[in-house]
Amino acid sequence: MKKLQIAFLLAVLAAAFYVSSLPAGTMQSLQGRFLSVLAPFLRTGSAVQEQLGSMGKELKTLDELDAENRKLSEENRVLLATNNLLREIEAENNRLRLVIEYRERSVFKLLPARIISRDASTWWNTVRINRGFEDGVETDQPVLTEIGLVGKTTTVTKNESIVVLITDETCRVAAKVEGTREQGILSGKRIQESGTAGELHLNFLTKNAAIEPGQKVYTAGVSGGVFPSGILAGTVREFRTRPLDGQAVVDPAVDSSKTEDVFVVVGAK
């Protein structure tokens, strides 16, 4: 090998080791800047993908439209009634929370966001949303829908953020099982089956816990944690006893592969 080639090899290796030794914050900041540069291209790409995907889907007959209209009107009436009921409960709930000085857990400010692209990597479960630090989003803020928990923000750029989904193994949530005192750590599988909503594992439960399929799993809201208490995370599918503890297999409440609109919890009201 020629001297010049060896010199090139060493120079590139040195540059690689230099960037790998950068602090995590610097790497994240570099990623943020890089994604900001890519943002216009990614947005255009996802818009084209959306347009192509929706071609032909929106064409419906008059009968279908009529049936859909009747169904939506009925749903609207039910939702209005439920909403009124929930407003009363919310007001009472807030009053009680204030009484017991749990202000920090009371009501959260939700920022609506849209998923602009889904995980294009093989090993990580992430999505990108169209809100960044200009909209008040910060790192490690919970992301949810009206149904339940979606994940949390990681890298935040000017107008976009990466959300790591609860189906990812690295997104760990303190969670409790409805109707029991059981609490554990909820996380995704390392390799999720493609084309499904995914599977979650609730670990470190009591070995002989009385957990049945169908029980709901909610966030536990530990002190200093990312996720507030009481957000639906999923439903127990199966309970397994292991040598040292119990493990519940949980179906996520939100199928992130089909979700388009989410909310970022940006703080208290």
Add this chain to the structure above:
Amino acid sequence: MKAGIGLVATCAGVFVALLLQQALPAVHALHGARLVLVPLIFCLAAMALPFPVMLVAAFFTGLLCDLMYLHVVGGQVEIALGCSIVFFMIYGSIANGFRPLFKHGRWWSLIPMAGVGTSAYLLVQFAMLSLRREGFEFDATLIWRVLGSGLLAAVFAPILYALVKPFGALLPQDFLIERNY
């Protein structure tokens, strides 16, 4: 001059491939395997470019890949910036060894190199994140994703070569094939 144009073309190709990859869905029939375009583009470039220029392309490709897929949770980076640079340097060095064959018209050597390189890239990523997460997990989906992606790259390699070849012929001396063999 020719190598410089080749480098610019490679960098542009890698950038476009990164964007295209975002829009390509996973193949459910192959358990979530994907067409990973970046190692494929890089493999073609590594077989066509001189060694020092390939190294620069490896740096650019690795850095862009790491920036795109940097996974940071709770202040912890799973695969640090720069790891892909080292991978692409090694991969590129091996692919560059096939350069004499490639320049003498044996373009099909791109097919196994692209397949093996893509699978190796995914396997290295998985091994690194498994080390970080303290434990290896193996199941059939892992094998499908690694080998399936390699297979997709191998299938797409001749199409890519056919797409790129006319542009190579536009250069003063053919970028991909030497005329006087």
